[in-house]
Structure formats: structure tokens, C-alpha cells
Amino acid sequence: MEGESNSIQVDGMQFSYDFQSPIFFDFSLKISPGSRCLLVGANGSGKTTLLRILAGKHMVGGRDVVKVLNFSAFHDTHLVCDGDLAYLGESWSKNVGSAGEIPLQGDFSAEHMIFGVEGVDPVRREKLIELLDIDLQWRMHKVSDGQRRRVQICMGLLHPYKVLLLDEVTVDLDVVARMDLLDFFKEECEQRGATIVYATHIFDGLESWATDLVYIQDGVLKRSEKLPELPELKSSPNLLSVVENWLRSETTIEKKKPVIAPPKVQKSSPFGSSPFQSSRHMAYFR
Numbered sequence: 001m002e003g004e005s006n007s008i009q010v011d012g013m014q015f016s017y018d019f020q021s022p023i024f025f026d027f028s029l030k031i032s033p034g035s036r037c038l039l040v041g042a043n044g045s046g047k048t049t050l051l052r053i054l055a056g057k058h059m060v061g062g063r064d065v066v067k068v069l070n071f072s073a074f075h076d077t078h079l080v081c082d083g084d085l086a087y088l089g090e091s092w093s094k095n096v097g098s099a100g101e102i103p104l105q106g107d108f109s110a111e112h113m114i115f116g117v118e119g120v121d122p123v124r125r126e127k128l129i130e131l132l133d134i135d136l137q138w139r140m141h142k143v144s145d146g147q148r149r150r151v152q153i154c155m156g157l158l159h160p161y162k163v164l165l166l167d168e169v170t171v172d173l174d175v176v177a178r179m180d181l182l183d184f185f186k187e188e189c190e191q192r193g194a195t196i197v198y199a200t201h202i203f204d205g206l207e208s209w210a211t212d213l214v215y216i217q218d219g220v221l222k223r224s225e226k227l228p229e230l231p232e233l234k235s236s237p238n239l240l241s242v243v244e245n246w247l248r249s250e251t252t253i254e255k256k257k258p259v260i261a262p263p264k265v266q267k268s269s270p271f272g273s274s275p276f277q278s279s280r281h282m283a284y285f286r
Contacts, residue, residue, distance in 0.1 A: 007195035022219070036210050039051070109139060149173060174195075177281060178202075203240040
């Protein structure tokens with residue numbers, strides 16, 4: 001079946017929020033199994049929206065427009081229910097079955113949250129607790145943002161996913177925790193064939209970690225290629241410099257765009273010639 005060799009496949013996607021201009025128009029993307037794909041772009045470029053669409057949180061077009069593991073990201077809910085598709089975003093909450101969104105800031109312990117997830121391999125759970133240096137006695141309403149984030153990440157990784165979508169989840173972690181977590185993700189991809197899409201603005205150490213890079217600009221796919229084959233990286237000191245140049249070029253282009261003045265609205269008397277206009281204003285003055 002077409003698309004069977006891709007973990008993620010998007011074909012001609014169009015998407016917009018209610019009564020707004022389209023964010024994506026005829027957008028297509030393919031990501032192969034085992035990839036560690038960086039998703040880069042300026043703020044507002046559509047990164048979070050794309051991840052949420054891939055996570056099945058927005059319906060777009062027909063069943064075959066957005067496919068994860070050869071299933072419809074939105075319609076085939078077993079992807080999330082079975083744990084094959086996992087999404088970790090910026091919110092301090094965790095979706096737990098029929099209970100819905102469970103906040104991670106209440107007066108309860110980290111142990112209560114982590115051990116409350118059912119159907120977990122205890123060996124994997126202990127590995128994650130140790131990896132993220134979590135104290136099970138932490139009270140979630142008293143810990144720092146970084147500690148709370150560690151618990152959120154731990155809960156999101158307890159089940160062995162096949163596709164993992166990450167939206168800036170390492171922003172609150174210190175350097176050691178972040179690098180240890182990236183090493184774990186690399187191991188997951190190499191040993192289990194998992195696919196990871198990671199949106200971030202922190203590029204330290206990612207040159208040797210990522211296998212692929214996707215760059216979007218205002219909902220348009222500008223680049224999608226293997227990271228070692230990226231021409232700009234061969235002449236730049238690091239990935240940060242490459243992405244910085246792209247984003248600065250974006251800013252320069254935006255500044256050069258002509259400013260289009262809004263259409264002029266013809267002014268008229270409150271009791272103008274139009275019957276609709278007259279009746280409306282008459283009603284107002286009553």
C-alpha cells in the first residue's frame with residue numbers, strides 16, 4: 001500500500017482555524033521510520049499546529065490526507081489509545097484515558113502521577129525515573145517548572161511509542177537532563193525503530209543527534225532533507241548558525257514586502273440613500 005514505508009505521510013493538506021486565513025495549503029511531507037527529525041521555523045510558522053494535526057487533534061480533509069503508521073491520524077483513534085502515537089506539548093497536563101486532561105500542578109506526589117499510569121513495564125518506568133532524576137516524593141504544586149516537566153515527560157514516555165511528537169518539551173530542563181533525554185531518544189530510534197519529530201529552538205548538540213530536518217515558513221515546506229546532506233551545514237560552524245541565517249532572511253523578506261492599505265470605506269450620512277442603511281441607523285437612534 002502506498003505510504004507503507006513512511007511513519008508519517010501528509011499529502012496535499014489544507015488547514016485553517018475557524019474564520020481565519022489558511023495556515024497550510026497543499027502541504028505535503030514524508031518522514032521515514034527510525035528518523036529523528038527536527039522541525040524548525042519561526043514563531044507562528046505552523047510548527048505546533050502541524051504537530052497537533054499529526055497527533056490527531058485536528059481533522060483535515062479525508063482519511064488519507066494525514067497518515068501516521070499508515071493510519072488516519074484523526075480517524076484511527078487506536079493510534080493514541082494503543083500508545084503507538086505519543087504527543088508531548090507545552091501544557092502542564094496529561095491525557096489519561098476516560099479521565100481526560102489531568103493537571104500536573106495539584107497537591108499530589110510524583111509517585112501518584114507516575115504509578116497511576118496503567119499497563120506499564122516496571123523496568124521501563126524505573127529507567128525513566130532514574131534517567132530524569134525524579135524524586136517520587138515531589139509534591140506537584142511545590143516543585144519547579146523543570147521538575148514538573150520531568151514528571152510530564154516521564155508519564156508521556158512510559159508506553160513504548162512508535163511515533164513521538166515533541167513540542168519544545170526540553171525548554172525547562174537543565175543541560176544534563178536535556179542531553180540524557182536526547183541520548184534516550186536516540187536509543188529508542190536505533191533499537192526499536194521509533195520515529196521522533198522534535199520542534200525546538202535549542203540546537204546545542206543536535207548536529208550529531210538528528211537524522212532529518214524539516215523547515216517550514218508560514219505553513220509552507222521550505223526544506224525537508226537528511227541533516228548530514230544539508231549543504232549549509234558544511235560551511236557553517238553549527239546548526240544554530242544555519243537556522244539563524246534562514247530566519248534572518250525570512251525577517252528581511254517580510255520587512256521588504258509592501259504595506260497594503262485597507263480598502264477605503266465610503267462614508268455616508270446616518271440617513272443615507274440605502275434602505276438597509278437608513279433602517280439600521282433609524283433603529284439605532286430610536
